[in-house]
Amino acid sequence: MDASEKRAELCRLSARAKEIRSTKANKAKTPEEAAYWQGKTLNSIIIDNFYKDENNQIFKTFKEWKSEDLQVKKGQKGFVVWGRKMKATDKTEAKKTGNSEDEKSFKFFPISHVFSNNQVEPIKTPELCQ
Numbered sequence: 001m002d003a004s005e006k007r008a009e010l011c012r013l014s015a016r017a018k019e020i021r022s023t024k025a026n027k028a029k030t031p032e033e034a035a036y037w038q039g040k041t042l043n044s045i046i047i048d049n050f051y052k053d054e055n056n057q058i059f060k061t062f063k064e065w066k067s068e069d070l071q072v073k074k075g076q077k078g079f080v081v082w083g084r085k086m087k088a089t090d091k092t093e094a095k096k097t098g099n100s101e102d103e104k105s106f107k108f109f110p111i112s113h114v115f116s117n118n119q120v121e122p123i124k125t126p127e128l129c130q
Contacts, residue, residue: 078113
């Protein structure tokens with residue numbers, strides 16, 4: 001699956017996650033419960049409703065697992081989630097006109113990956129020669 005296919009799938013999951021969040025908030029029995037659902041991120045809803053199963057319970061980034069002395073098993077593919085909002089500049093128009101004022105800034109959410117507890121193992125240290 002290439003990046004555009006991953007983004008399209010993530011957009012599809014995000015639309016479903018928004019529906020879940022809206023439904024749960026509207027059916028909440030208390031204002032606190034409604035606020036809880038309204039504040040829930042799309043990533044957390046996607047993970048909880050579409051990625052979690054009996055084998056995959058804990059999701060973290062590569063860096064987070066590494067900080068716990070665990071490594072992602074060889075060949076494992078990450079679960080796709082939204083990354084933190086980034087700012088970028090489109091320089092296409094500026095290149096055409098030669099005027100740097102034609103650069104357009106925009107914000108976007110990149111694709112990121114998380115790995116589950118089922119995809120990691122203790123970091124293997126090479127045995128030293130004796």
